[in-house]
Amino acid sequence: MSWLLVLIKSALLLFVVITTFAYAMLFERKIMGWMQLRPGPNRVGPWGLLQPAADAVKMLFKEDLTPSTADPLIYKLAPFISLVSAFGAYAIIPWSEPRPGDIWSIGNVNAGILFIFALTAIGVYGVSLGGWASGSKYPLLGSVRATAQMISYELAMTMSVIGVLIVAGTTSLAGIVHAQQRIWFVIPQLIGFAIYFVTAVAETNRAPFDLVEADAELVAGFHTEYSGLRFGLFFIAEYVNMLTVSCVATLLFFGGWNAPFGWTFIPGIVWFILKVLFFIFCYIWLRATMPRFRYDRLMAFGWKVLLPVATLNLIATAVVVAVKG
Amino acid sequence: MTLFWILGVLLVASAVFVISQRKPVYSVVGLLFHFAVLAVFFLTLNAEFLAVIQIVIYSGATLILFVFVIALLSSGVAPFSVGPNRMPKAAIPAGLIAFVALALVVYGILRAPLVNAPRAATTSIPGAVGAPNVFGSVADFGKALFTTHLLPFEMTAFILMVAVIGVVALAGETTPFVPSLRRARIIEREMREALLRGGEE
Structure with a gap:
């Protein structure tokens, strides 16, 4: 029976994540509109609520072009790598307090957070192979940038998270949330959280770190040649990744489903969703207000600021934990 | 046991694919698949941590540099054949x-x-993948690495370090490599021909 349960959970989760993607997109356009003193999409349905459906239909019926210079096989493979690695993370993200014999995630992996890092690592291939396989110059530049940026920031990101793992003493996501019942890790690991947040924006290629698709310089970066549904897959992957890093930030630093101020009358899952939404709002806020980095500064910032600070934070955490016993 | 054979065939097939491809990028994709199957193989042996680390290190760090180099050299079109075929x-x-x-x-x-x-004499009982404190879990792995297997672990780190310094010593020449004019022309012509050959395919 357990495989049936896994199947139902997967289908349900897929539906939830795709719907969240669709409305995160609308949410983003609305919020950015308001921040820039314009109404945002408001033509399709009440308050523009049917906009995602209209976009989806448009995306489905657009012609799917493959450039003649492209490598056809890898060109077609790349969006799938992006999408599969983006969705894979939801197999283990726990949404609420596990009860005996019943968990709020598809699987409970002991190496939880490492599993998510492994999937993030695979996700880089979608961008870099996609850009390479397009067989034209702007996508290639975009994909070379993407590879360099993502591996540079992944290092600092992993370093910032290890501090949390040391404090919690486990790599399981549910275990880390349990360890935060007394105090959220954002307080003892404030530096770790700051580095995680910055690197997470860079990992998902969102503004101000969207050098990968910098439209002023590279047309649209790695997905310049993609159209129709294949472009849609990259687009979904970007938003799902944003949702994933928001979930991970909530689980690692903001107590997951633990209620603040002891307000336990609101169920854990509601808290979890509210915290994730807060992070998504922060992403949109950043995009609407921050100008794009210059490429050399981005690299210098990653290697000369984030990585050393993350390493020092890790050493300091390890020393404190070792001294306290 | 069925799983073992399926995975084994996939592993060998993807390895053959890697070395038989003429385009470097196809080799990289084959290797990526190979590493993924290898990770699943580790999972069937209850080595969960090893499986994840396999992906993080080899797919996430090492292999992506291959893609990076291939993209930079733009040689993905055809293999280089500069110099005599040895x-x-x-x-x-x-x-x-x-x-x-x-x-x-x-x-x-x-x-x-x-x-x-x-079979009964093995020390730990293989439990469900994902359960803590069973054979192959993160804690178990770390404990073995830093207690009973500390010396091999440190030795490996040392050997890798030597390799990295060796590469820097070999590649990081103080005087830049300047080929003779004749040699440069030969290299250029051969690269152009390689690109043309790739275009015909």
Whole structure:
């Protein structure tokens, strides 16, 4: 029976994540509109609520072009790598307090957070192979940038998270949330959280770190040649990744489903969703207000600021934990 | 056991794919698949941590640099064939050495105490993948790495460090490499021909 349960959970989760993607997109356009003193999409349905459906239909019926210079096989493979690695993370993200014999995630992996890092690592291939396989110059530049940026920031990101793992003493996501019942890790690991947040924006290629698709310089970066549904897959992957890093930030630093101020009358899952939404709002806020980095500064910032600070934070955490016993 | 054979066939097939492709990028994609299957293989052996680390290190860090280099050199169109082809001469000795090395590994495995011991005598009971404090879990792995296997672990780190310094010493020449004009022309022509050949395919 357990495989049936896994199947139902997967289908349900897929539906939830795709719907969240669709409305995160609308949410983003609305919020950015308001921040820039314009109404945002408001033509399709009440308050523009049917906009995602209209976009989806448009995306489905657009012609799917493959450039003649492209490598056809890898060109077609790349969006799938992006999408599969983006969705894979939801197999283990726990949404609420596990009860005996019943968990709020598809699987409970002991190496939880490492599993998510492994999937993030695979996700880089979608961008870099996609850009390479397009067989034209702007996508290639975009994909070379993407590879360099993502591996540079992944290092600092992993370093910032290890501090949390040391404090919690486990790599399981549910275990880390349990360890935060007394105090959220954002307080003892404030530096770790700051580095995680910055690197997470860079990992998902969102503004101000969207050098990968910098439209002023590279047309649209790695997905310049993609159209129709294949472009849609990259687009979904970007938003799902944003949702994933928001979930991970909530689980690692903001107590997951633990209620603040002891307000336990609101169920854990509601808290979890509210915290994730807060992070998504922060992403949109950043995009609407921050100008794009210059490429050399981005690299210098990653290697000369984030990585050393993350390493020092890790050493300091390890020393404190070792001294306290 | 069925899973073992399916995975084994996939592993060998993807490895053959990697070395038989003419386009470097296809080799990279094949290797990516190979690493993924290898990770699943580790999972079937309850080595969960090893499986995840396999992906993080090899797919996430090492292999992506291959993609990076291929993209930078733009050689994905056709393989470089600068210089005489040494393959026919090298094939037989290399094959022999590889065979001897493989035979030694098989011999070593067959003599290992774990293989010869009766099945019940293995120290830990393999539990469900994902459960804590069972064979292959993160805590178990870390404990073994930093207590009973500390010396090999540190030695490996040292050897890798030596390799990295060696690469820097070899590649990081103080005077830049300037080919003679004749040599430069030959390289340029051969690269152009390689690109043209790739375009015809």
